[in-house]
Amino acid sequence: MKFLLIGKNGQVGWELSHSLSKLGNVFALGRSELDLSMPETLGAIIQDIRPDIIINAAAYTAVDKAESEPDLAMTVNGISPGVIAREAKKIGAGMIHYSTDYVFDGKATSPYKEESPTYPLNIYGKSKLAGEQAVIQVGIPHIIIRTSWVYSLRGSNFLLTIKKLAQTRKQIKVVDDQTGAPTWAGSIAEGTKRILEKSLTKSTKAEKLFIGSGVFHMSCSGKTNWFGFANKILEFSGLSKNTELIPIPTTAYTTPAVRPKYSRLSNKKLKQVFNQEMPKWQDALHQCLDLPSN
Ligand SMILES: NC(=O)c1ccc[n+]([C@@H]2O[C@H](COP(=O)([O-])OP(=O)(O)OC[C@H]3O[C@@H](n4cnc5c(N)ncnc54)[C@H](OP(=O)(O)O)[C@@H]3O)[C@@H](O)[C@H]2O)c1
Structure with a gap:
């Protein structure tokens, strides 16, 4: 099985580059080798590698910056995934693509299902929704994984920001x-690997590669808010004594992009189709920080 992994240096991409190697040959590319802001260049690269499955973990993820760079965000997140899917179709390949809880408007009071109506509040969410639709429209075997609040020990994310601030500030x-639900990139890579393990058959025909094409929600289980997440980060990192956390409402912290108030994702379909449970967010955080198990 030949995999083309796009976005090898991102949080999810980096974790995938390790977990996928157990399943086959992985051609992992970063932005310097494959640039999603140039959709016209993607065909030649994909046709040269001719993978069985393309996994796109690259995205324009700067949620606030996207408000001032809507065209770039739309090209990277909305247009290029469709181009990749069309190239996959030419060679009979399947595709795994990632999307976000920010496709929802946050007005729900119970976890969003895959079929819940979408209504993104910001440019990033709109561009990611366009990418989902572009992939689906091509009609190849595909799995679109929507996840939320991704963190890891690399890149820029909430975990690293809080840990850094706690070194210098008495209050945050x-x-x-x-x-x-905060979701560790390692949990997403593990979940993706398990989907592939369940789906892959000995056949190299792409239509047999996935049990059921479609959108799947994959977030760590449980729920919290950013304050609750920060509290656990400090507790698990042994930094609670140094720094006091102060809860504030969203109205007191204005950002260029509006964010949904509620964006829990239901993992029920993942359980039904792939018999897969996601770890509790606290356990995944524990694992990410490489702490000894309880
Ligand atoms: N981060 C979150 O909180 C979050 C939440 C929900 C869903 N998601 C989704 O989950 C997936 C993985 O996200 P992540 O957190 O792993 O993202 P990430 O850490 O920000 O990594 C994104 C990767 O995409 C690459 N990239 C950006 N623009 C590119 C371009 N024009 N061409 C090629 N590569 C480009 C970046 O390259 P460089 O390394 O060169 O910058 C980076 O390696 C994405 O689909 C994202 O939308 C993320």
Whole structure:
């Protein structure tokens, strides 16, 4: 099995580059080898490698910056995934693509299902939704994995920001009225690997590669808000004594992009189709920080 992994240096891409190697040959490319802001260049690269499955973990993920760079965000997140899918179709390949809880408007009070109506509040969410639709429209075997609040020990994310601030600040103000589920990139890579293990058959025909094409939600289980997440980060990192966390409402922390108030994702379909449970967000955080098990 030949995999083309796009976005090898991102949080999810980096974890995938390790977990996928157990399943086959992985051709892992970063931005310097494959640039999603240049959709016209993608065909030649994909046709040269001729993978069985393309996994796109690259994305324009700067949620606030996207408000001032809507065209770039739309090209990278909305247009290029469709180009990749069309190239996959030419060679009979399947595709795994990642999307976000930010396709929802946050007005729900119970976890969003895959078929819940989408209504993104910001440019990033709109561009990611366009990417989902572009992939689906091509009609290849595909799995689109929506996840939320991704963190890891690399890149820029909430975990590393809080740990860094705790080194220098006595107090950190954190929003406490947005509800969701922090998800470790390692849990997403493991979940993706398990989907592939369940789906792959000995056949090299792409249509046999996936049990059921479609959108799947994959977030760590449980729920919290950013304040609650920050609290656990400090507790697990042994930094609670140094720094006081102060809860604030979203209205006191204005950002260019509006974020959904509630973006929990239901993992029920993942369980039904792939018999897969996601770890509790606290356990995944523990594992990410490489702490000894309880
Ligand atoms: N981060 C989150 O909180 C979050 C939440 C929900 C869903 N997701 C989704 O989960 C997936 C993985 O996200 P992540 O957190 O792993 O993202 P990430 O850490 O920000 O990594 C994104 C990767 O995409 C690459 N990239 C950006 N623009 C590119 C371009 N024009 N051409 C090629 N590569 C480009 C980046 O390259 P460089 O290394 O060169 O910058 C980076 O390696 C994405 O689909 C994202 O939308 C993320």
